Amino acid sequence: MTDRSHPAGKPIRTAITDEDGIDFAIIELFFFAYRDFTSDPDQILSDYGFGRAHHRVLHFVNRRPGLTVAELLDVLKITKQSLARVLKQLIDTDHIVQLQGPRDRRQRELYPTAKGRALALALARPQSRRIHAALEDAGATERTLIERFLEAMVNPELRAQIDIVPAKTSGKSHGDH
Amino acid sequence: MTDRSHPAGKPIRTAITDEDGIDFAIIELFFFAYRDFTSDPDQILSDYGFGRAHHRVLHFVNRRPGLTVAELLDVLKITKQSLARVLKQLIDTDHIVQLQGPRDRRQRELYPTAKGRALALALARPQSRRIHAALEDAGATERTLIERFLEAMVNPELRAQIDIVPAKTSGKSHGDH
DNA sequence: AAATTACGTCAACAGTACTGACATAATTTC
DNA sequence: GAAATTATGTCAGTACTGTTGACGTAATTT
Numbered sequence: 001m002t003d004r005s006h007p008a009g010k011p012i013r014t015a016i017t018d019e020d021g022i023d024f025a026i027i028e029l030f031f032f033a034y035r036d037f038t039s040d041p042d043q044i045l046s047d048y049g050f051g052r053a054h055h056r057v058l059h060f061v062n063r064r065p066g067l068t069v070a071e072l073l074d075v076l077k078i079t080k081q082s083l084a085r086v087l088k089q090l091i092d093t094d095h096i097v098q099l100q101g102p103r104d105r106r107q108r109e110l111y112p113t114a115k116g117r118a119l120a121l122a123l124a125r126p127q128s129r130r131i132h133a134a135l136e137d138a139g140a141t142e143r144t145l146i147e148r149f150l151e152a153m154v155n156p157e158l159r160a161q162i163d164i165v166p167a168k169t170s171g172k173s174h175g176d177h
Numbered sequence: 178m179t180d181r182s183h184p185a186g187k188p189i190r191t192a193i194t195d196e197d198g199i200d201f202a203i204i205e206l207f208f209f210a211y212r213d214f215t216s217d218p219d220q221i222l223s224d225y226g227f228g229r230a231h232h233r234v235l236h237f238v239n240r241r242p243g244l245t246v247a248e249l250l251d252v253l254k255i256t257k258q259s260l261a262r263v264l265k266q267l268i269d270t271d272h273i274v275q276l277q278g279p280r281d282r283r284q285r286e287l288y289p290t291a292k293g294r295a296l297a298l299a300l301a302r303p304q305s306r307r308i309h310a311a312l313e314d315a316g317a318t319e320r321t322l323i324e325r326f327l328e329a330m331v332n333p334e335l336r337a338q339i340d341i342v343p344a345k346t347s348g349k350s351h352g353d354h
Numbered sequence: 355a356a357a358t359t360a361c362g363t364c365a366a367c368a369g370t371a372c373t374g375a376c377a378t379a380a381t382t383t384c
Numbered sequence: 385g386a387a388a389t390t391a392t393g394t395c396a397g398t399a400c401t402g403t404t405g406a407c408g409t410a411a412t413t414t
Binding site for chain 1: 185208302311327
């Protein structure tokens with residue numbers, strides 16, 4: 001691997017750092033944090049033969065019961081075909097049911113069953129525990145700060161999707177959008 | 178879809194909320210934030226025929242020049258085979274070079290080339306811009322808070338990997354590990 | 355000399371994403 | 385009312401990233 005037939009570039013031996021004007025520290029932390037954040041539910045899901053995609057569908061159907069297929073596609077930002085497989089499995093295993101739209105009978109409103117709700121909660125539990133642990137010695141102020149940071153990381157056009165959800169007890173309304 | 182041959186569960190029409198004792202707000206924000214966080218580099222990578230896996234390899238080789246294949250596998254937590262494919266491509270395209278380990282000649286030390294460093298920077302730039310924008314009206318205190326939160330989200334056993342990296346100018350040392 | 359380690363590679367497979375095309379039923383538009 | 389559009393479902397084919405298990409080679413350690 002030292003003798004190469006083509007003119008290979010010379011090795012750079014110095015590390016890239018934040019000095020280059022780039023936030024490598026947070027970039028890297030975000031990677032590690034998200035990886036571990038998803039690892040707990042992934043573990044549980046494999047018992048069901050499900051993957052991360054099933055989790056996401058289950059999550060949003062529980063968060064916004066009655067949302068249509070089109071709305072779900074828009075939230076997840078995936079294609080119809082990608083959704084079709086996992087949604088079908090979740091329906092076949094009785095985690096989600098479809099109801100014909102009341103106004104528009106072409107639409108399928110998606111609702112969790114008791115089974116689907118239970119699984120959604122089971123998957124969210126370790127994630128919530130992890131979040132609580134991370135915020136252990138943090139007050140409400142810090143918590144709000146984290147939420148604002150994460151929300152600010154989302155593309156502005158898509159932030160509307162986030163606020164669709166029923167307000168929390170403590171109220172997360174910071175502004176009036 | 179309304180007539181089913183098996184006894185389907187009844188639809189639950191109420192949304193899951195934070196009242197269930199679970200941090201759904203942050204769980205969801207984390208999903209959206211990470212999705213958009215990775216979307217910018219994904220865009221650039223597709224021009225090279227690369228994927229997210231290439232980005233991660235490139236990132237860590239730039240962050241820890243000279244790390245061995247075994248170390249990289251340990252950081253990424255993927256299998257040898259998963260790494261092999263993308264690493265080979267990065268070497269073939271002259272983004273990364275391998276040098277025989279000085280002490281142990283079985284080892285391959287991985288270094289970025291100028292080309293590899295440039296790509297790593299190009300990929301990190303939009304991510305860093307996004308982070309800066311999200312922290313726009315936040316001070317150094319908030320920044321440290323975000324870092325601590327993200328670090329606390331990582332599995333404790335793995336936190337050591339994070340601190341391998343050269344210290345930042347401002348110093349992120351909170352403690353003396 | 356034998357066992358172990360670091361790395362590379364091969365075959366086979368799974369999960370999740372993509373594109374593009376086509377079909378059906380329901381709604382909207384002209 | 386006929387035509388266009390919309391919501392959904394489905395099919396075929398493909399790409400990327402991950403997995404397991406097996407095998408080979410060179411280098412190091414025991």
